[in-house]
Amino acid sequence: MAKEVDHIGILVSNLEEATKLYQDCFGATIEKTETIPERGVKATVLTLTRGTKLELLEPLPDSNMARILEKRGEGLHHITFEVDDVDGELSRLSELGVELIDKKPRPGLEGMVAFIHPKSVRGVLVELCQKV
Amino acid sequence: MAKEVDHIGILVSNLEEATKLYQDCFGATIEKTETIPERGVKATVLTLTRGTKLELLEPLPDSNMARILEKRGEGLHHITFEVDDVDGELSRLSELGVELIDKKPRPGLEGMVAFIHPKSVRGVLVELCQKV
Numbered sequence: 001m002a003k004e005v006d007h008i009g010i011l012v013s014n015l016e017e018a019t020k021l022y023q024d025c026f027g028a029t030i031e032k033t034e035t036i037p038e039r040g041v042k043a044t045v046l047t048l049t050r051g052t053k054l055e056l057l058e059p060l061p062d063s064n065m066a067r068i069l070e071k072r073g074e075g076l077h078h079i080t081f082e083v084d085d086v087d088g089e090l091s092r093l094s095e096l097g098v099e100l101i102d103k104k105p106r107p108g109l110e111g112m113v114a115f116i117h118p119k120s121v122r123g124v125l126v127e128l129c130q131k132v
Numbered sequence: 133m134a135k136e137v138d139h140i141g142i143l144v145s146n147l148e149e150a151t152k153l154y155q156d157c158f159g160a161t162i163e164k165t166e167t168i169p170e171r172g173v174k175a176t177v178l179t180l181t182r183g184t185k186l187e188l189l190e191p192l193p194d195s196n197m198a199r200i201l202e203k204r205g206e207g208l209h210h211i212t213f214e215v216d217d218v219d220g221e222l223s224r225l226s227e228l229g230v231e232l233i234d235k236k237p238r239p240g241l242e243g244m245v246a247f248i249h250p251k252s253v254r255g256v257l258v259e260l261c262q263k264v
Contacts, residue, residue: 001159
């Protein structure tokens with residue numbers, strides 16, 4: 001079961017400009033920036049004073065994420081629930097009939113992660129994350 | 133400045149079905165359900181073990197939100213930042229050139245709230261909330 005919302009993924013066309021916006025407007029601070037070729041993005045994790053983080057995602061050229069940005073524009077992309085056992089949760093959700101994008105956890109920015117298909121979560125792309 | 137993400141607003145076509153999904157799949161529990169005619173929605177606030185809440189929003193018939201659901205389908209709708217002084221934040225953001233939907237705070241589910249226009253936040257609908 002989900003413990004809390006770890007972060008909210010937000011698709012942006014320009015990471016630098018978007019980061020400055022969240023800093024200036026909402027007081028967010030940069031936790032880290034990493035390029036993740038296998039997800040087709042450069043990502044900056046932003047923190048507020050406490051609680052849920054924001055993950056700004058700028059697509060790499062010619063990636064699947066670049067096509068999503070072109071089609072849908074900038075905006076909210078996914079929410080990530082922190083769980084204790086992502087492998088166990090995938091099994092449990094699969095038994096409930098939930099369609100998974102990742103059948104097995106894979107390394108993410110801060111632990112093992114797996115995505116659930118939005119068609120099983122009423123249009124919301126959900127990521128599960130088990131911190132290491 | 134934002135203290136934390138208070139909740140994530142999620143547009144759904146059927147509140148009862150969506151609530152059951154978040155209960156069964158992610159262990160969310162119901163905090164409250166209210167009809168908010170001025171926002172054109174029936175809303176259920178869900179909590180996880182800790183942290184950010186989820187606000188499921190089912191449009192009322194013939195509302196503006198019903199038209200948004202018809203056009204965009206179910207999915208992530210807005211994020212809400214908790215702030216200490218929503219009036220002061222609106223002034224500050226306005227001076228930064230940010231376009232506001234609500235020029236003044238108005239009563240929300242749990243305090244005074246105001247929405248910021250997504251075109252000033254790179255496609256993300258942001259709500260500010262000052263708890264009472």
